[in-house]
Structure formats: structure tokens, C-alpha cells
Amino acid sequence: MSGNTFGKLFTVTNFGESHGPAIGCVIDGCPPGLDLCEADIQHDLDRRRPGTSKFVTQRNEPDQVQILSGVYQGKTTGTPIALLIQNTDQRSKDYGNILQSFRPGHADYAYWHKYGIRDPRGGGRSSARLTAPTVAAGAVAKKWLQQVYGTTFQGCMTQVGELEIAFESWDHVPNNPFFAPVADVSALEDYMGELRKSGDSCGARLRVTAQNVPVGLGEPLYDKLDADIAHAMMGLNAVKGVEIGAGFACVAQRGSTHGDSLTPDGFLSNNAGGILGGISTGQDIEVSLAIKPTSSILIPRATIDVEGQPTELITKGRHDPCVGIRATPIAEALLALVLIDHALRHRAQCGDVRVSTPDIAAAR
Amino acid sequence: MSGNTFGKLFTVTNFGESHGPAIGCVIDGCPPGLDLCEADIQHDLDRRRPGTSKFVTQRNEPDQVQILSGVYQGKTTGTPIALLIQNTDQRSKDYGNILQSFRPGHADYAYWHKYGIRDPRGGGRSSARLTAPTVAAGAVAKKWLQQVYGTTFQGCMTQVGELEIAFESWDHVPNNPFFAPVADVSALEDYMGELRKSGDSCGARLRVTAQNVPVGLGEPLYDKLDADIAHAMMGLNAVKGVEIGAGFACVAQRGSTHGDSLTPDGFLSNNAGGILGGISTGQDIEVSLAIKPTSSILIPRATIDVEGQPTELITKGRHDPCVGIRATPIAEALLALVLIDHALRHRAQCGDVRVSTPDIAAAR
Amino acid sequence: MSGNTFGKLFTVTNFGESHGPAIGCVIDGCPPGLDLCEADIQHDLDRRRPGTSKFVTQRNEPDQVQILSGVYQGKTTGTPIALLIQNTDQRSKDYGNILQSFRPGHADYAYWHKYGIRDPRGGGRSSARLTAPTVAAGAVAKKWLQQVYGTTFQGCMTQVGELEIAFESWDHVPNNPFFAPVADVSALEDYMGELRKSGDSCGARLRVTAQNVPVGLGEPLYDKLDADIAHAMMGLNAVKGVEIGAGFACVAQRGSTHGDSLTPDGFLSNNAGGILGGISTGQDIEVSLAIKPTSSILIPRATIDVEGQPTELITKGRHDPCVGIRATPIAEALLALVLIDHALRHRAQCGDVRVSTPDIAAAR
């Protein structure tokens, strides 16, 4: 049973390979009557797309989305929405030298052993390029959630390599190529400049949040809201860790401080990250991710080839030195996809959800 | 769409409440022909059950499992396996004082708002008691994985509150009530003794692993093996963070060190935690969890009641001061349930999986 | 991937064997707040249960249902509802003579080849006894549909063997053991009396309907309402044919007569059986079923044993000479389960459904 469909009621079925003719997805379950056009989707695709700064891969893809179905006279009809993105700048020759060897830290080894075959061009199906359809679907989810509940999404980078980034303001995030919540990114530019020169790559830590989340989303016992968020985030390429609210810091907390006190004016803190018992409380959803360093680097690595023989490998081609840089819009999209799915799931069993009430709005 | 079923091909449907007549689950999809009896399941239930030391809740539940169906003459028949556990030591009166107020950090607030109704007895459906059927189902999964692939599972506590626990050996784990991998647990006993006296609770960090995992398990793009592990673990009561392999430490790593080198004798390290591109590599699966402090404590907390009025709450009754202590067998069970589900999913599309080959056995 | 769960949003997971300790099911997804007690369920179980007339199997099962979870203070809580029915009158020795041979027309051959093992006691999992949990779950579905939409269900036998039964009135159905819509069932009694004496069995044709069905239920392209009804009905033991509305008679109809004309006062006919394009129109749902003769008969049949050797078989024990007699409440339950599932599915995507409007009420 393959796993290329995300969600249960708002489902996104993803297809395509990095160097095939096109990539895309089919959304099934979008409520009818939503105003939707390509421009609604293109904005987030543009935030994610490659080639926009010298700190990301130089592959030049416009990532222009086409709506093939499910929209009539500018409104969703409740039928499947097929989204298509042409691949335009494949250079499969770049990969010639790595066809027969496995990159340390890369998916190629696992794909080869799983399927007995792989499309090696640009990482084939394992390429981060396949997050584009996810972002496109997420844009549809965001729009619906915004219109129905006023839910909004934000994300930023909070650490790159060893360099922690102190949070200043969400306002700065769109103004720099790092999605950094700071006014001055010169330290980041220097850091990334050094990294590129070294031919190496580094990890990153991201924060992603949702505001104005309806109370009551999440389906215990097993499909808790935090469980499904963790599923979504850990499934994002290169993610190795996920935290909700206080995350790993909760280990050293006492119950008397961790539990967020309630008052008639709302919660007094948000260690829970907006989720208790697997169900949203109306507080902001707070998620943190660890993204590993890109495996495709210019430093030679010891590895084996498909025959099991030892060899050494350098990965040329166009790669992101820190794949975390472009991951913020993807993480936002995934969070939106989880929330819309749970909003529909909740509506099925319990009827319409309630937006966050005044008493819980305080401690965001 | 409710979420009380775990897994897609080896499905576990969980039912019951903390203080109802019984709890249990139905396993659907277990391969036929597996030798199975109650004793196979009871062992892990006994590891999880309450009342076994002074550091856990004193509720006295034998957690005796009964197989109602799906087994004939000691073998699974391929039909649903229903497992039943009677509740025997409910004391619902213990909860009388908290029926009308919400415990800070507890699921009661969210359940109330989601369903408009809740069973308050013992936390009802949100009680950690409902992990018992998960453990029971996990024991069936473990047995099949052991027989077919030789896969084994281990888990231990690596931190309790501020107290880090250095790993000495798996051999110590069964010999102390903390699932601690150390010979001398006096420091732990002291720490927990102090905590209990204070009426407070603390968090914990666990490690759980699987050995002899077949290569090729995991279903990208969305149902990657690590994504499903994260789903399972974050869905475990009180978990706020999940790591695979190097986890959050990968943020500060370079690609040249994070990527595990391959040699003809196997991988040279395991930063990946046994998973690349969302697919198992045959290395050990390595998972780490953060478990928050129990919300039911004896220290008075500010909160509101169901009318939204401010009040103060103390949670009496029988509670675990560190819910992480009993969580190790649950985390193992969840890991086993994820692996068997993916083993069957892989078998469906790709045919039988391969056990880990010699070349990848080295760097566990 | 096993198939013991019915429905997608209102799911019923069925377990148990004919001669095991108990049978039952877990309902997940029932909306919270529904008044529910055992008596609500028992009524339909009593309509289905064996031993109530000389025309059905003499196995004496009270089929007393117990609610194990999901109901608190007489209301559903939105958590799983586990229903348990003890088996009390197993006589496994009755089956001693057929353990090693396959009954012509029976599931035993297929189970044996599928699983490599089978529970032969009373047909094990393939026994019609396993429809009892379906009926129990259907009673919950019926109650919710009745309360929310006023939907009601009716079923009757329209043919037994060669004997067609002209429809007189629904009022007669509860007054005879055949679910026949006629006042005088002496012809039926004579027919069945002759059949029993012959040691043979016969087929039956049933009609099942739903009234006051909301408009808009059904999920094209593939999960059309009629498709899911056909799935449910053909999955009922012994069913070999399913019709919606005009059914096979439509083959010889012209479009100018088949298409039901609409007027401001409603449709003028119901060849559609209440479903167009796979979506309910608000007209009555009309379904017809063909049920094959029971395979367990006293007439000797040529067959083979598990070694493939020819043999002859007579099936003693307690069997229904016409399994269709008790099938009416099961078919009603299945129809109710399909409708509630689609009501919740519709609500998820499109919001609350509308009950049938006056303009379409006429031509029922």
C-alpha cells in the first residue's frame, strides 16, 4: 500500500519525479463554493521555488501551476482539483556520475533496495522538488481555513547550523531569503557564504505556527492532532525531529509549571503548543522542526556502489547547501493540510467546529 | 472521522474507558498461522500495568487479557483478533472533585469542547489506561516480526526530570522499576521519592529501538516510515517531542559528518536512525521521545470550571508522578505496530521484504 | 488488508466466530449526544435471531447485547461503542462429519485455500451468525438517522423459491415469521413445510427501502450511494444479485419511460430507486436482493475432501432451509449503515445535509 496520498478527508495525491515531464497533485474533498484561481496558489509556490537567491539551488523552475479540474467559473465545485506543474529545467546529465553509487545520507540506497529499481534523475521521486505539489495543495487549504475560521499560518527559521536566530518579529520573515525573523541577516549571509565555499551543508531548525485555530480538532485515540502534525512534519524531506509546544524542554519541567493555567481570560502560557489530549484548545499551534544537512555535498565521501564495492563520491549538480532554507512554506502547507483535514473530520462526526472563544485567546 | 484505529493493513481498533466495564481492541489483518496464546500478550501487559512499584499509580489492575476471537487451536486464523481486558479497580469517587473543573495540562478541557460531553471517570477515554490494548496488540506484532524477520525491540528511560541517565546496558532495564539501563538506580529512587513528597510530577525522555529490521519498509511520499513512527509516538499520551536518529542534534551537524558512510561491511554510523528517505535501511531504528509531566498533581493550580469561572484545583486520586516510567513498553509496542504495518504494506506492493543483509549489519 | 470494517466515517469493525466465546463489533465515529441503551439495539437483534420459528435454525441464542464503551449516562460520547454478544448455544460436535470435506456452495473451500487454516466450528467466521453485530450497529445508525432526518427503514420478502409474494402492506411484515407483506401466509408455510421435509433449501428475494432520505448523499465518482449499497448488499451472506430501482427491468425500458419526470410537486415515478448519478434525490431508496439457497442441506452431494479425494457429504446440524427469511433486518441494517456513513461524509465536505423537500416527496 503506497503512501502518496496525504490526509483522509481533504486528500492530496502527489505524483511526479524531479526530472519527469511534470509534477502535480489531485486534491479530493475540497468543499465546494470556495473562490479559487491559480494566483491563490502561486504565491506560496513562489516562496518555495528554487533559484531565488544564491543560498539555494540554482535550478531555474518557474513552478507555474495549472488548475486542470474542479473549478468552474472561479469556484471549487466539490470535485477533484488537479494541479499540474511542468518541469522545465531538468539537467539529468548532472547526475551521470552518481548513478551507480549511493550518497551517504541520501534516499537512493533505500529506494534501490525497496523497489529494485529507481529513477536516478535528480533524485527521482525522493527529490525535495516533490514538495511543490504539497505547497500548492496547502495554499488551497490555507485559503479555506482563512475564510471559514480566520486561521492563519506563519513560519520562520530559528537556527541554521550552530547559529541560533533570536526571534524579533514575523514582519522580517518575508524580507530575507532565509525566512529569518530578524532585521539584520548579515550574520546569516556570512555563515552561509562560508558554508558554500567549504562545499559542505548544514542543518536548520524551523518554527511553524497557526493562529485562530478552532477548538476541538483532533481524533484520539490514535489520530490526535499532534500525532498527525508529527506525521506530516517528520515526512517532510530531511526532518529528523519534531516538537509540539515545549517539546523536549518538557522533560525537565515540573507538572506545576508545564500545565498551562486557565483563567476566564484564557490560558496563561502555551507549553501545550495549542494541543491537549491530542485535541486543539484554540491556542496557537506551535511546532518546531529539526532539518538535517543536505546529503548532496562537494566533499568526497566513502560509500559503496550498487555492486557493494567501496568507492568515493562527490555530488556535483545544483543542490541546496541548507535544505531548511526553503522548507518554511512547506511546513506551513503541511500544517494547513493537517488542520483542514481535521476540520472536516470534526465536522463529519460533531458538526461544525467553533472558532476560538475569547476566554482562550489571551495566552497566545 | 474518528481516529481509534491504528495502522492500515495490520489495524488495531481500540475501545473502552478508564472506568467502564472493560477495555480492549480488535486486530484486523494479522497473518494466519501465527502461534498465539494469552501468555504471549500478557508479558508486555505486565511490564506496563500499574501498581507494580511505589513510583507509579497504585491502582490495582491485573490487566488480564482474554482472546475472544481469531485464534483456533493455538494459531491465528487470519480473522479479527478481539482482545478484552476487564477493568477491576475503578474508584470513580476519587474524581468527584474534578468533574466541574479543567485540570491545567489535561485533556479534559479539549474533550469537553470537542464532543460537548465527556466521561469524567478516571479521565474516561483520555486515560493512559487505554494504552493497555495498544500494548496487547503490539505484543502480537512483536511476535510475528520476531518469527518472520528476527526483529527485536528494546526501550529504556534516558532522562527523568533534570536527571540524565547514562546508558550502561540493556541488561539492566528489566531489573529496576524505571526501565533504566543502569545497574544502580538509587539516584533515581531518591529523585522520585523527593518528587512524590513534593506532590508534583516530572517529565521523562525515552529511547526505543528495533533491531534486525527488514530493508525497504516505508511508503514515501507521505507515509514514510519515520513519519508513521512520529505519528505513533506523538500520539502516545503526554509525548511532546520525537526524534529519529540524531534528531535535533542534526541541526548543528555538517552534511559531511551527518551522512552515514557506507562500506562493504555496513554503515559506519547511524545518524539516520535506520531510515533514509523515509525507508528503512536495515540499520537499527532509533527513536527518542519527550514525555511531559503528568497533569494530575497535588499542588493547587489556578483554572476555570465548566461555566468559565475561575477556581483552584488539586487532583487527588491515584496518579503516576512520572507517566514516562511506564511508557517504555508502550513505545516499543507502537514501534512494533508501525513496523508490522509497513512490512505488510511493502509485501503488498513489492512482494516479500528482505531481512538486513550482512553488509549493513556492522554499524548498529 | 483485511476487510472486517464496514464504512469510512461511521465504521463498524466486526469480530468473532460462530462457536467462539463471543461475537461483537466496535463502532467508531458515532456522533456524540445520541441517547442510546441496550434496548435500542436489542429490538433488531430479536428480529434477526435464530430459533424464533420452525422455519429457521433451531439454535437457541438470546443474542443479548452488552454495551462495553462509548456511552455515558445514557448518551453516546463520540468515543468507540463496543458491542458484545455472548455465544451460548454452540454445539460444535454437530460439525464433526464435515471437518474434512467441502460443502458444495459453502465458503469452507475458499477459506481453506485463502488462509491455509480455518475454524470449522459452525462455519467459523463465514457463518451468518456474524451478521448479528452488523444488525446491532445498524440499530445505532437507524436511531441517529431517525432522530436527525426522520429517516426510516422497511424490508420484506417478495419471493421465496418459485413463490412470488405480492405486496399488500408493510403492516403485515411484523406479523409473520417470513417478513412477508401479506396477511395470509399459509401458502408460504406450506411451501416451507414441503421444503423442510425434502431436506433441501431454497432462495429468496427481498426488498428493502428507506424513506425520508436526505438529498445529496453519495460520493461520485466511485463511492456513489448505489455503489456502496451494492457493496453492502452483495457482501451479505448468500446474496448473488442486487438491484436499485427498476433494476434489470431497465434493460428493456426506453429512456422516455425510464427517466422519472420532475414536477413542482415531486417526481412522477421512481425508476431511479431514489438515486441519480450516484447521489440520493430524496425519493425513497429502493433495493432488491437475490439470496441463494443455503448450502447446508440434508441431501447428499458429491464433493472432495481436503486431500482432493472424491467423497459424498450430508450436512446435519441446525441450519436455515431458507437463509433469506432472517435476512430482512440485516439488509435494513446495512442500508442504514450506508446512509449514516454517507450522511457523515456529506457533512464533512458540504456541511449539513438537507432533508427531502416537499417538491420531491410526491412520487414515493
Next chain:
Amino acid sequence: MSGNTFGKLFTVTNFGESHGPAIGCVIDGCPPGLDLCEADIQHDLDRRRPGTSKFVTQRNEPDQVQILSGVYQGKTTGTPIALLIQNTDQRSKDYGNILQSFRPGHADYAYWHKYGIRDPRGGGRSSARLTAPTVAAGAVAKKWLQQVYGTTFQGCMTQVGELEIAFESWDHVPNNPFFAPVADVSALEDYMGELRKSGDSCGARLRVTAQNVPVGLGEPLYDKLDADIAHAMMGLNAVKGVEIGAGFACVAQRGSTHGDSLTPDGFLSNNAGGILGGISTGQDIEVSLAIKPTSSILIPRATIDVEGQPTELITKGRHDPCVGIRATPIAEALLALVLIDHALRHRAQCGDVRVSTPDIAAAR
């Protein structure tokens, strides 16, 4: 929860509208390593496509399929296979006169009420044109089943309107535009010619079969093989009845004749239609369908408009006078999709299936 995905392990997600830019589907779960190219798929598309005789709609669509993903160097890779078919001959103006009224017997009334919006161009999503992607996916399923088990599929028309078509030979089916198993189709041509002149439409009855089916496919209790076949077939546009094996004729049969006797050389008859207890026996699968007359006819019909006012309607445009004529390849495709899905489901739980053994091959 929308229903545009067919299957559980070999899933087909269908998208597009009759007059949108393109239609297509995404197949997820296809086993890797299957040789596949467009020509493998085009053959069945050509059998279904419109405009090939004067007895079907004159819309001119080449239905040329493009594989967008999932195939590398002529082999499936185990990743999603996206299939795209451009719409080239839309004439939306043909539908101008029916935008505001509901066609008796057509899906437009139900779509309007369900979604509150509809794409009226060419029937939008409810058009039989959307069976093309199903046929394309079915061709992939057929190829895999043929290669792995030698399974083959055949279908034919057995009745059109009142005209029954006696079965002569499968060999005749490809030689006439009716999929009729007879050498001389002049009676059919006359019948259809008269019908077209009258401006009316008629129904049809089809038979579809599979040979060399593995033993053991089907997942009781609810996802029996016949249940899933009924789901597939009843979901095909215009189908109102489905039979397996003896179908409705079983009502008047005795158990002593209906039950197919087994001998060491195989079954002696096939009343079961190849399925017992919901599981395949290795005999041929035998299915029969009733297809209603097309609702789009030139004869004026009484109906209402979207305001509920009475009106009269004639449906111009290009329509099939007997939609059953082109349905044979669709029914074959659906049967293939059900079988591959169950083959993978069986493989997941029970390991590889067995092809039909000699002892059951006789009574096909």
C-alpha cells in the same frame, strides 16, 4: 469524504470534467518492474472511445493517453503513475439549453442539490467521459494480472433493449461495434437504427468475466470479492443491477442444484460465478450488469428548472442512444481493478496467492 479514489492498495484517483482542459488519473500502488508504455493503455481506450460507429456519440476524441510519471526506461518504478488525456472536442454551446433545467433520469438534479454548484458543460463530472481514466488504469491492472497470474478478461453485450443476444463466441466480440458475441449483427443494427430515428434511448445487459483467477481473493466479512465487484459495477454510470454467477435466477433454485459440486477434476458447474463466501475459488468470475437507457434524448420530457418551475426539455447535443454499447471495456477494466486490488490485499496478509489449481479448472 469524497469518493474519487478506487481501490485500497492499487488506488486510482480520477479527475477532470467532460469539457475541462483534460481528464486523467493517478495510480498509486502499482508494483514496480512492470513493463509499461502508452500503447499498453491505448488499446482499451480505443475500444471505449466515442465516435467509432454511428451507434455511439459522434464526439470526436482521440483519447490519447500520456504517462506523466511512475515509469522509467519502460518499467514501472513503484511510484505514482499519472495518466493524462486531453479533451479536444468540447462543444459546450450544445448544452446551452439545458443549463437551467434538470434532465429526467440525469445526475444534474442530484449534483445541483449536493454541491450547490455544478459544472454543466457536458454533464461535467457526471459524464460517462470520466470512465476513460478508469479504462486506462484498468489496462495497467490487466497487464500485471496477465503477467503474474495469466488472468484474462472478456466482456460482451447479452441484451439490448428487448433484444436478447444469444452467446455464440467470444471471437465475434471485437468484430462488431456492439461487443456482441454473434457473427451476424444485422438485427442489432436494425434495432439501433430504429431507436435512433425515434430519438429515444434503450438499456442493455452486459456480461463480463475473468479467467485464470487466483484462488483466495476477497476479504470477508465486509470487503468480499463479490461485494467489491458489485461496488465497482453499480458505480459504473447508468448501471442499475449487478449479478454474480446465477444471480437472480438463484432465487428459484434449490440448494441441491445451486451448490456447485466439486470433483477431483474441478467444479461441475459455476452457479457461484467463481466466488464462495466472498472469496475467489479459481473458477471464472462471472458478472452480469443492467444498464439503464441514456437520459439525454430528443423526446420532450416534463421537468422542472432550477427555480422549481415546470418546463419541458429536449436534450440535443451528441449522446449515446445506448450507453451500454461502449460499457464493455469499462466493465472489464473495473473487474481488473477489483482483482488487482484484492491480489495485493491478499499478498499483504497471506503472502503470494496461488493460481488456480488443476482440480478446479474443469467447470469454467
